[in-house]
Amino acid sequence: MMNGLARVALMTYRGLGVCAYPVVSPYLLWRAAKGKEDRRRKSERFGYAGVARPQGPLIWIHAASVGEMLSVIALVRELRRLDIAVLLTTGTITSARIAAERLGGDVIHQYAPLDLKPAVSRFLDYWHPDVALTAESEIWPATMAELEARHIAQVRVNARLSDRSFARWSRHQPMAELLFSKLSLVVAQSDLDGERYRDLGAWPVVVSGNLKGDSDPLPVDEGELQKYRRQIGQRKTWAATSTFEGEEKAAAMVHRALKAHNDQLTIIVPRHPERADAIEAMLVEKELKVARRSRGDVITAETDVFLGDTIGEMGLYLRLTDLVFVGRSLMTETGGQNPMEPAALGCAILSGPHVENFREAYQKLVRNGGARIVKDVEVLAKAVHYLLTNDMARLRMIDASQATVQDMRGALSATLRALEPYINPLAMKARLEPRAAAQ
Template sequence: MSALARIALTAYRWAGVVLFPCAGILLAVRASKGKEDRSRRMERLGHAAANRPHGPLIWVHAASVGEMGAVTALMREFRRAGIHVLLTTGTVTSAEIAANRLRDEVIHQYVPIDALPAVRRFLDYWQPDLAITVDSEIWPATLQSLHDRRIPQILVNARLSDRSFARWQNHAKVASSLFSKLAMVIAKSDLDGERFRDLGAWPVTVSGNIKVDTDAPSVDMELLGQYQRQIGHRKTWAAISTADGEENVAAMVHRALKAHMGQLSIVVPRHPQRADEIEAMMVQQGLTVARRSRNDEITAETDVFLGDSIGEMGLYLRLTEIAFVGRSLVQGAGGGNPMEPAVLGCAVLSGPHVENFRESYQRLVRHGSARVVRDAETLAKAVHFLMNNPLARHKMGDAGIAAVQDMRGALSITLKALEPYTNPLTVKARLEPKAAAGE
């Protein structure tokens, strides 16, 4: 490690120690804004709110909902091997989904803030045998603490966006110092693998995107039938995972097509807590809105079905065959995950800004299952075309299912790469109950 990198990382760690007494105030402010769980914010300071089970334990960190969904199947494989799983996330929404979707399969805690007192308290209590981080979450104090304790940390489904890679390149010596402490990086694309190697990570392997190996999002069939009856024979399209500004685009598309299509528009914002302002904007434009959170009925007069609930993407996507994936018309947002609509046979539309899912979109476009639009006008034209051309719509949907099938296999590659670290834990899990019985 260079002297400059050592000074920078030491300053970062000591800043965390010095400012740690203020962390409680910051968390309280965030809780007042709904960004922290008020009743569980002590977990963010490293305090445990659950018992540490006896036996081997893998700590899996998934920053938010998308990352958690990507590694759900991976965590279940660990559990089948008898290894306990501690899942940490950083958002209130992800905690709610973990409680609903994973129940007693894993132990959920909020991730401790990256300050030495919190990290030390967390690791002293949980004592994980292995730490697995999803995507690109790198926290210097946590990584150093794991390294000091000889707890391997591995990145899975790892990616580096254009912006993140450029930022790390500007601090190459610090990056090399940090990334070299990782036990392994399992990247989701060749480009991501190359970037991690350039920044000092080793060994690096490429698995593909494990989000492709996840099951299609589940649905309450009774609820689905209820909404299908309410919608009747109306044509539908959906704008999902939308960022601020894209709901207005969806409203513009709806108004452009309404006179001669009479369609129902389904809008699912990435952050459901924005639903009040989204509804107000749409009502101001003369649109009638039904909200899922209020259990509003969809009537013939309803213009927009606002999907402001958590964990029900499977419902919204099964109500349509056309899905615009948001965070893609806003520069810098990175794009949304197109795999959920593709696996359900939806024709996929997207804006051009999809750097976080570049390879997935390239594969879908090559298969003919996704199209790129530039703005509200081209989106309206694409939606209009697909609504009026069932043959083209179904061809895109079938191509999406085929593309997803071709891209599967990342989960098995990831599990194989992890075997040097997980196999000893599997053996330990099998032997420990016998040892305990003989005591």
């Protein structure tokens, strides 16, 4: 009975998608006006191709936004070494820009089609991928139904489910089983994630570890890095990165509390740079002198805060310090941000208590001594002060964080082993078939 209702709900969802299709265009134009869609490539969201499909086998990899896209870069490169064409779709302008910077011509990039049957059908009719890989946690019912109808294997890599998502799906178990059972394979980040996918109906499930542990270090423009290092000189630095609303104010409070004791420069890198004007206004109101990266401001001895309000330059900001507070964890209960990138670049890690999206990584970092969890702004200020003034303690944390990253490597090779039944036939086919663009 419940399974029947779940099927009816899925059919209703697909039908509503067909009805909504004609009125979606104004919504996308509104998003484009907000800077959230690429107006020039809006047609891709309706499933229209922007480039020619190459002949031969093709794997479709969908990575919703920046975090997911960065996690699959190493996997994409391994697939390309096998001469398998890769179609990479993303959902945000930022992730598209970073994909172009990091992968260039190694992949075909398109914006993901909307989860509406006409758009997905048009997309699949043109690209007809041999396998569809999705990263981490997104569930798109119409897309999954269309892939199943065409007998295209659906594989979830670097799979995770947050506490909130798992609780939500568990309340709708029949619908969860209907959708999660469509996955041909799940390669999970952790034992807990694997157990959650199994509980919701996915099978088979294997555990590989987190692909972010195998990611290349974030890139940097060496000229810009050296320029800012000269401007900073011998001043101590700490950074608050991937911050959400309220956490920039917390960083400002920490800076003001420590200013009389340390000649420190505070680096703030908001998760959404479009908030930079409001953040700067808040900092100026607190009588702090701000230099903004987007304006090319010079960091002087009087600068209190360097505001990293650009996209795709986290590698620069993290190399300007060795003490990082990772945001989305203190003033908001939304699960934290990835600590592996600053750890890999030699930073001691501080975080608020809300880190459930990266629970395993934080557990290992904290257990090894590479990260500390702070419960509020007062404790954050004390931790920053202690680590800025105690070089030995900070260096021990840095060593521990880098060792943790090394220990967590191996997810890429485990993922590739799990994917062998899907990619080995394609690699053989790619070697036997000539490669050329389809007409």
